[in-house]
Amino acid sequence: MKAYFAEIFIGGKSLIVGMLITLREFFRPVVTVQYPRERLEISPNLRGHTILVRDEEKPQKHRCISCKMCERECPSNCISLQGEKREGVKGLVLVHYQLDFTKCSLCGTCVEVCPTDALDYSNEYRHVGFTREEFNYDLLRMVEKDQ
Numbered sequence: 001m002k003a004y005f006a007e008i009f010i011g012g013k014s015l016i017v018g019m020l021i022t023l024r025e026f027f028r029p030v031v032t033v034q035y036p037r038e039r040l041e042i043s044p045n046l047r048g049h050t051i052l053v054r055d056e057e058k059p060q061k062h063r064c065i066s067c068k069m070c071e072r073e074c075p076s077n078c079i080s081l082q083g084e085k086r087e088g089v090k091g092l093v094l095v096h097y098q099l100d101f102t103k104c105s106l107c108g109t110c111v112e113v114c115p116t117d118a119l120d121y122s123n124e125y126r127h128v129g130f131t132r133e134e135f136n137y138d139l140l141r142m143v144e145k146d147q
Contacts, residue, residue: 047106048122049099052143062143063118066092070110070119078103079110094140101127101135 033040050070052062066083078100083092111119129135 042123042125046121046123046125047108048124049101049104049106049127049137050110050119050139051122052097052139053118053120054143062094062140063116064094064097065116065118066094067115069113069115073109073113075107075109076103076105097139099137099139101137102132 052064055061055063064081066081068081068083071079071081080096080098080100081094082096083094086093108121111121127135
């Protein structure tokens with residue numbers, strides 16, 4: 001009988017403690033952001049998908065030299081690129097750069113190994129789509145479209 005009343009006392013005490021915590025939190029300021037109407041500041045350390053960086057000297061071009069270091073070092077095998085040799089141009093010219101974001105683990109290896117710093121992280125954090133094909137990004141077309 002003594003254990004029965006002790007259990008009721010402990011349960012009542014925990015109920016009162018819980019209600020006091022709820023009451024205290026009720027009067028604290030709201031920290032929730034109503035997302036579609038309000039947005040938080042994005043951290044500069046955000047790692048979005050990778051993008052090709054524009055060349056400062058030639059704004060309509062990118063820095064990629066088609067060395068395929070990013071493709072070789074990617075542990076997820078989500079990068080495919082092609083370069084071709086053109087007459088009158090020194091080195092290879094990038095003709096295709098595809099990123100499959102469904103496979104990407106955002107490890108950053110591609111950005112680190114690039115010898116010309118041609119890759120960087122995007123600030124895009126709202127990736128929405130209904131099919132996998134919507135997450136296959138053509139980075140070369142993105143740079144040309146963004147002119």
